[in-house]
Amino acid sequence: MAKLIPLDIDVSVSKEVESKVFLDPDFVYLPLPKQKQEMKKEIHIKKGMELFRGMYAPISGKLASVEKCIVPSGEEVPCLVVSNDFQEKNEKLAATRKRISHMTKEAFLDSFFDEVLRQKFLQENILTFVISGIDEDPYCCNEVFIQKQYTKILLEMLDALLNLYPGSKAMIALKNTDSALILQYNNFLGMFRNIEIKLMEDLYLIGREEFLTSKLHIKENYVYLRAHELYALYLQIKKRRPVLETFVSILGDAIENPCVVETKLGTKAKELLQRVYGSDFSSYAIYTNGIMQGRVLDIERLVITPDCLGFVIMKKKNTRIKSCIKCGKCITVCPIHSNPLLAYKRGKAVRCIHCGLCSYICPSSIPLEKYLRGEKDE
């Protein structure tokens, strides 16, 4: 197994987050699938309506136009702009609700709205459900927040899955430093057989599938889910509706009261920040998707998609990039044993999981992840 390391955390960045809700954006921007780059013909849409395969309208309103926006991965994609009528008219649900315990496996697999999530359950013999309740980035707390808010719901959903797959067991992996969450789980766990808590060391990336399963010595016949995916499963299977909202954490040393905001998918990041904090923090460095794996993007055009974890808003600091001293620490810390120096010095394509550890450890402050993404020197 790769040797993972703990991270130095700036203690001035509080992780005591408050819960906020912002569900009424003026517009939402929905990234168009690659094959369908033109506007859909229906002008009036309802909340929950399937616009394209796997893409659901998070609000009701009118289709306004197509606009180029940026998604958290940094790509520029054309997006459908939906103007909100603030009426929240719902699309009729596809099927009547049925108790999950009465479902067959086939019916269960048919009830997914999300194809990616459904794919995870297609394997024949599932023996273990591995739930990662660990946030990857030190300044993102979505997973922990969801678990704190919906502990019982998540455990019930997991129990339902265990009933659906007899003979299986579930493991919830938590960081051993999340004492409040461990206590909260312990209050409910007595009611659920076959669900156990696994306490993991506070190491960066320990929540990732490959590292977590390796640490738990699980090799096959398992389903790996993050806490937010389990919650999405609850919405899709138990509530019979697609996921239209997401949780976005906003932290950083420029923020006095950090929060996790529940917001509609497709909301523009600028509108979210302005409505939640009354400022778009234009004079600060805003890292999308955490400080380790994220990057600074144009917040004006950034759209919140399901892969948006949050924003880390930091005071700008002058970090002078120096020349490489060949200490080789970037190679030592790389969890997949790649050589980032090949990308930096020779521009070679190197296998990378974009964890950001090489840039984090570099004593010369070289943004190695930039070179690993294939971006050219400025």
Added chain:
Amino acid sequence: MSRLHKIIRIPLTRKYLLFFVFLVLGGWYKNAFLPVKEGFYSNTQLYFLFFYPLLGGFLGFLFDKVCRKKFVYSNAFFGVLFSLGLPISTPLSVFVIACFLLFILNTFFIQKKDWDLHVVVFLHLLLVGYLFFSQQYEYSNLLEKSGLFVYTFLDQLLGFQGSGLFTSSVVLLLVSFLVLCFDYYYKKEIPLTSYGFYLLTLVLYSFWKMDMAFLLTHVFSSTVLFVLVFLAPLDLFSPYSKKRKTMYSFLLGVGILPFSLWINFYEGVYFSLFLANLLIILLNAIQNRLFRS
């Protein structure tokens, strides 16, 4: 960029410089205080000795300012490092010229063109070569040369012995190494492995010659320790992959004793390091050529 949140600890070079202060004081005690006390030098030696590290650092600092370069391993750092292992007979003018050569090589070739040549060792050998051929080569101070002085128990305890200008204190070198081992960026495996190989060759040679006094005399050689602790693991010149580090340490450690016996015990370790460095450069070049083709 993404290191914004990282708590920056004391950089390795600053720690090095901190230990250099103690080494300079130790060297000053041996090469200035004791001989002046015994009347072998005039009082000016007390201040003159400080000129070398101060001048090396200052010239390096000026060079950095003029060239507007800011490296992790600055010229000021190399200026001080270079001055520590010099023979006591080094004239100040020769030292200044060598320093400028060092800075030019470091700034325009080593750091700019990404060369791996150990510039400090190269310049040291160049300077020593010059001193040798101009018949100025000398490591012992007048007190040591006179043969009238025997180091006290305290001196022995502090590990003083014949060595470079400021590299004579074994205890300080060992303490420096122990403290540096806790630094994440310090390549501690290089001094450890190479010292292991050096010790092995030393033990084998002593048993072969049936001379245990030789073993005890050279087991804690301050010159060897200084080179292994401070010069060999310098990031810029040492390899970073595990295999190369082992190879480099092996070559360095195994080479110390043969070179010391062949040349002398002051320069053997420098030669060994220089050759290990050259071999690694050669190996890298061969690998690069094969990789490209």
